[in-house]
Amino acid sequence: MQVTEHRNRRRIALITTAVAALAAGLGVVLPAVAQSAESCEVDYQVKSEWDGGFTADVDVTNLGEDVKGWKLKWSIPAEQDFTHAWNASVKASDGQATAKNVKHNKTIAAGETTRFGFTGTTSDGNTVPTEFTLNGEACTVASDEPSAELTAMETVAAMQPGFNLGNSLDAIPDETSWGNAPIDQELVQEVKNEGFNSLRLPVTWDEHQGEGPDYAIDPAYLDRVEEVVNWALEADLYVMVNTHHDSWIWQADMKTNREEILARNEAVWTAIAERFKDYPPELVFEGINEPQFYDATDEEKYQYLDELNKQVHGVIRASGGGNAERLVVLPTLHTSGDQVPVEELTQTFTDLNDPNVAATIHFYGFWPFAMNLAGSPTFDQVTKDNIHETFDNVHEAFVENDIPVIIGEYSLLGGNVEGKVERGEILKFLEYAGYYAREAGLTTMLWDCVPGYDRPGLQFRDAEYWGMYQAAWTTRSGTAETDQVFIEKSGEITDETVTLELNGLEFEGLRHGDTQLTEGTDYTISGSELTIKASLLTLLLGDREYGKKADLHADFSAGQPWRISLISYDTPTIANATGAADTFAIPTEWKGDTMKTMQAVYTDDGSNAGPIEWTSWKEWGEGFKPDYAANKLDLGSKFFNDVQEDRQVKLTLYYWSGATHTYYVTESGGTVTGTTG
Structure with a gap:
């Protein structure tokens, strides 16, 4: 593979030392400012290269006084840019690169070294820099040393961006059961052609695993998984294989069936590890997808996940070959980025004490915004703060401690339902979340809800969604x-x-x-x-x-x-109506306007009415759904199933133009009466 062919660490010979030696031999006294070259040393290491891109690590050693706040600068070719960085903010402008400290490595004490890294793009080869300045002072450059394999951080950075081939090998019971044609090599190659660098391959093993005590995996199914893995590697993609819906089918029963679950889990991963142990490091193993446990306390859930994560890790490492150092990706509980699940996984990593591991979470956006409920139809500061909180949390817990993070499923959950979240609000989410993930050093793997990939046509269904998502890999969008x-x-x-x-x-x-x-x-x-x-x-x-x-x-x-x-x-008009509770709709002449959101409260005391009782703001598609072609606003059974009989409900209807309406409904004996006043 192209990536592995170029794993050479390139370090530039020390020029300034030779100059100083020559000057001494000639009896020349160098100016005092030349001593600034001794204040720092830079070790610039190209870790991998491919057509159009590369990853690099940079070690900065402080040879002078303590540095509090630093900027490292070097010259680059005009066409070179940076798409992803960790442990520093790295920018390109007018042929110059600037790396600036982040919060956790602002200070470099005398004699200490800090490391940062990045993924770069280039259209005309990769020129290695020979001169660096730290806060304006020239640095020496370290000499050549032998090559080294990619670190876990570098591997995950090289995987950015990633794509999921979901609802295929994870479908139940078979690959085509959920409506997709079998994965073929053309589809895998097209993932690479679209600009992705990695492929997440979700696999559900349950239907293809035999009975105990052996719990053997069907060899033909392993062959099929291996076939797709090979296509991905041939396309110069990293590929990540997991156990997917097994998480809720059988792994979730740890409380009541622990010994069998552990035996099955060991058998699955023994088979996977044995089959792929001689594969290159571009194959990555991910443990359990969205781990969850039934009928267990929170303390028990964390205990079960810790046990399963360590079992997966141990089986992989014990199988030898390339698995001895292969990247192993382990999830938080529910693949959540919240503080407690993250802290619990941090303890697991501490116990494992293994440098070749990564953490994974999933991110589908702030729930009220993603579902258009609870008064969150727009990409507002609350939704933006949720991105900050989640990404900062995993960055500080993992990335700052040299444990990379993969957002294994990344999208906006409600964005795949036409009209649920307004189009422009989705685009703003995609722009900002992609940008902030890049700033936090997180690798994103798109689950194709938004923008939605047409597999038979080998293209994204919506070029505008796709363009916004893709642009966020390297830059901001307005x-x-x-x-x-x-x-x-x-x-x-x-x-x-x-x-x-x-x-x-x-x-x-x-x-x-x-x-x-x-x-x-x-x-x-x-x-x-x-x-x-x-x-x-x-x-x-x-x-x-x-x-x-x-x-x-x-x-x-x-x-x-x-x-x-x-x-x-013009402002929509609505009319009185009577109808059955399970089909009731408000007659509406939309007049070019569209529905934004709706509130529902009882008129007698102002308490919340309808589905999702904790909020007066109802969910688009569940509590209400506009039908523009039929000139109506459907409420239907999902609304009135949760409304008390003979209590009048006040509905406040909000439209994207800014117009509002008030409407009253009362359900009695299965019949609803609706009035405008």
């Missing part, structure tokens, strides 16, 4: 407060202002399709305030019939353009 501008059909057309989120970028222009619009005539820009002129709106709104009339695109100096849809609307 976004805005909204991707929708609603203009009342019955009102006068006036200038409309949208606040941009520049994210450190520069606004480069506004266009309609391929037509560049004219600043000052079609729009104005003042800081982050983009104002679309009434004259342009009049032209694009045309007949002003209800619905989306045009799309504009804001372009930025990097990343994905931001689409702004112009929508002609």
Whole structure:
């Protein structure tokens, strides 16, 4: 494989030492400033290379006084950039690289060394730097030494970004049971062609494991798993194999069936380890997917997971061959990034004392936002803070302690249901979460909910979603407060202002399709305030019939353009209605508007009504669902199953235009009466 062919650690010969020796021999007295070269030493190590990219480690040794806050700089080719870094913030600008300390390694004491690393991209070979400065002072450069294998941190960095081939070998009972065609080599190669560097291969073994006491794995099924692994390696992908839905099918029964579970788990991993023990290190093993345990206390759950994690690790290591040092990826309970599950896994790693391990969590976004419930229909600060909290938590617990982290399943959970989360809000989530994962040094592996991969067509179904996700691998994208501008059909057309989120970028222009619009005539820009002129709106709104009339695109100096849809609307109208509880719907003339969210409370005391009793804000698709084609807002059985009979419920309906309505419903004897007042 290409990656392994280039595992050479390249260190540059010390130039400054030779110069100093020559000067001494000639009796030349060097200026005192030359002593600054002795204040630091840099050991720059290229760990792996492939067509268009490489990973490197950099050791910085402080030979002078304590350094409190540092920046290391070196020259790079103009086309070189950095996509992923750990233990430092690494940026490229105008042919110069700058690595800046992060919080945990701000100070380098005299005589101490700090290490950081990164993944880089280059289009014309990889020139190794020969000069470095630390806080403006020149550093010496370490001499050549033998090559070394990738560390766990470097391996996980090289796996960024990753892709899941889910709902295939993890499907029950067989590979095609959940609607996907069998995995073929073309599909695996296309994953690589799309820019991914690793493939997570979820595998459910349950249906392919025999009875005790041997619990033998079907050799033909192992052959099939091996076939897909081989395709991935041939495509120059890292590949990560796990035990997937086994977690809830049988591994979850540890409390009531511990000995059998341990025997089955040992048999599965013995078979996997034996089959793949001579494979290269680009094959990675992941233990249990989303571990959970039935009828157990929290303390017991952590105990069971610790036991299973250590068993998986022990079986793999004992099998020898490449498995003696292969990267082993272990999960937190429920693959959660919360503090307690993370702390418990930290203790497991401490006990194992193994440098070739990694942690894994899953991340599908802040639950209320991902499901559009509890009053969280927008990508707001609460949702953003959830990203911060989760990613900072695993970074501080693991990455800062040289244990890499893989977000083994990464997406927005509700984003695969049309309309559940508004399109622009999904895009803002993808942009920010991808950026912050990169900043935290976490490798992401997309579970194809958003943007959704069309396997027969070998392409992503939605180029806009895909573009936003992909851009976050290397840069920021510009976004805005909204991707929708609603203009009342019955009102006068006036200038409309949208606040941009520049994210450190520069606004480069506004266009309609391929037509560049004219600043000052079609729009104005003042800081982050983009104002679309009434004259342009009049032209694009045309007949002003209800619905989306045009799309504009804001372009930025990097990343994905931001689409702004112009929508002609009037406030929706709703009507009284009577119907069966399991099919009840509010008659609605949508008039170009769309549904945002809904609240439900009892009118007699203001308490929460309907499904999910802890919040008055109902879930899109569960408590309410708009049907735009049929001109109705469905409530249905899922709503009235949780409403008390003969108690009036006040519904507050919120629309994306900003309009609201109040509506009242009462269910009695299976019949619902709905009124506007």
